[in-house]
Amino acid sequence: MPLAVLLVGITGSGKTTVAQALADHDYKRLSVDEEVHRLHGRYGVDYPEHTYFERQRPVVEAIRARLVKELEAGNDVVLDHGLWLRKERDAWQQTAREAGGQPVVVYLPAGREELLERLAQRNQREDANALTVTPEALDDFIARFDLPADDETVIVYAGDLDALTAALSEVRHRRV
Template sequence: MPLAVLLVGLTGSGKTTVAQVLTGHGYVRLSVDEEVHRLHGRYGVDYPEHTYFERERPAVEAIRERFTKELQAGVDVVLDHGLWRRTDRDAWRETAREAGGHPVIVYLPAGRDELLRRLAERNQREDANALTVTPEALDDFFARFDVPAEDEEVIVHTGDQDALLAALAAARHTQG
């Protein structure tokens, strides 16, 4: 049964970095931000910021279709998307199960000060994974974020890639 790694964390928490590491271990990485960028260009530059969510919806559905197809083909997948709300995580877990995959939540906790530091660096870039985030927007993100609960089969990732890989291997062997 393929693993469906669902990355959970606020903007700047390190989801893309973790997803890229997992691609080196055979996972297919699916990124909603990159799909939106491919279709519409840069956030706040090529389209108004307030239209992001309407542009994101079809990208999420396209990624969900590919997510399903990869899992049905027996391929391990890592979803590079924030999944801030419990309801969103529940829906992606159900999609994974219906496609024959074993969903695992990987939570990347990060404090406000650390996120602001990372975002200040990232805000200088212009790639698909460099959405500009202000301190006020980050506060709004925290207000809308549901920290994963124990019943979500959560692996808390604190930066140790070897520990993460070991935890994913253990999840693979204990699935059922």
């Protein structure tokens, strides 16, 4: 049964770094932000920030369809998308199950100060994963983020990729 790794974390928490590392381990990486960037340019630069979600919506559905296709083909997938809301996480897990995959939620915790430091560095770049985020926007993001609840099964990523790949391997072997 292929794995569907669903990354959960605030902007700047390291989701893209983890997703890229898992892609090096033969996971198919699906990135909402990169697809929005490819279609529309830079957030807050090439289009107004307040239009992001209307631009993102069709991209999310296209990525969902790709996730289904990859899982149905037997490929492991990593979703590089924040999944800030519990209902989003639940919906993506259901999609993965219906496509014959085993969803695995991986939470990337990061404190506000750590996020501000990472974002200050990232805000200097111009690539698809360099959304310019102000401290005020970050505070808004944090306020809207649903921390994983006690009844959610999650792997907490603590910065050790080897530990994460071992945990994913354990999930795979438990389910086979």
